[in-house]
Amino acid sequence: MEQLQTLRGMVDLLPEATAHWQWLEAMAREHFRRACVHEIRTPLLEATDLFARGIGEATDVVGKEMYSFLDRGERSCTLRPEGTASVVRAAIQHGLLSQGPQKLWYGGPMFRYERPQGGRQRQFHQIGLECLGFADSRSDVEAIAIAWDLLQALGLTNLQLELNSLGSQDDRRAYRDGLVAWLQERQDQLDADSQQRLATNPLRILDSKHPQTQELLSLAPNLEDALSPASRERYEQVKAGLSALGIPFLCNPRLVRGLDYYGHTAFEITSDALGAQATVCGGGRYDGLVEQLGGAPTACVGWAMGLERLMLLLGQENKPTSSPDVVVVSQGDRAEALAVPVARQLRQLGQAVEIDLSGSGFGKQLKRAGKSGARWAVLIGEEEATSGQLQLKDLSSSESRSIALGQLAEEWPRL
């Protein structure tokens, strides 16, 4: 019979991994709490149109990576490939923005139909920050700082923050037209992918990894030169703000984010320890998105982090252990009948209690208790069941004392 297994690119997180993930999630949650960022949870499934309109029809994410299907009502549905569009949709739908600017975070699985690779899965996990209704350049700085500081708090070093400004919509349009005109004259020198993008998404050509294309681009019109004085000023403010915080960054005029909605500040935080999937965090400003999805014009900044990639960087350190505090060991009918009630009482006292239900002899049960890493074993045999005096054994010192069945709460050792 054929083995049932996970779908391609989908991964089970087993208990060992899960403990590590919980630690990471707790760190993130605490970090957002300190920044007064509130959590928002949106459905995993949305109308396909949300992403098509939000992310951009010409992007790879929408064009070839979405998990879309028709539901029983013939509506086109899509498993969310990213978080921003849903958050903006929710903010509009519930009128959150009429209550003032919102700083929101989200976390959870995202879905992209891509070829799996190290640090890239079809179902993967992101946490993200979305600051809706913030236009000031200081909000760009704050958003980046929140990301940077979280990564620092996680103990990640050797990260590189790359920064760019894509300018205003007008700047970008003017620059794009100029770039397209310039590249069209040299179309034969472009790689095939880039030629394709000339028509669909010309700015993306800038961050092509093709060496020959890069060489050509070094002669092409520069995005930075196309920025209006106001855009340039804004960019300088962001840089100054980061410098004032002591956050190191590298200006990369070729940095163009893949999704359509970005403008002005764009940034990525990368690691050279991840192979081809170097980006740990990516984000920027998306002032036009709310309006594009039917809301009032609203200035926004945000970012998203890939948790699998963080886990890869975190490696095996910080792995919390999850040993029981106590193992309840019992032998004989009357004693065995007490095992669950005793365990329950101890659990109510806040102990992590394992019960040995194997029916093996005391020797075996104790052996397993020792291996479990528990500090204590509570032994119940015929004698204990009769006297009501249970045996409490300290597994690290091998010392035993008795503890009254009716007085567990009072007599349990305080540490």
Add this chain to the structure above:
RNA sequence: GCGGGCGUCGCCAAGUGGUUAAGGCAGCGGCUUGUGGCGCCGCUAUUCGGGGGUUCGAAUCCCCUCGCUCGCCCCA
């Protein structure tokens, strides 16, 4: 979607055409019917990701397929 590498027990892993597919770890049982962490003994793959083919004979060769992995692409 395109190229390269790989796929033997829960994990690590030997075996590269010829009798019963090493070994280690983990697990289970025993030595030890009520007291662990050591030690010793035993058990655990009719089967080598799946399907077909070549052959007297295949885990070993060929084809297809699935999956993993690395790079491209893309992105978190």
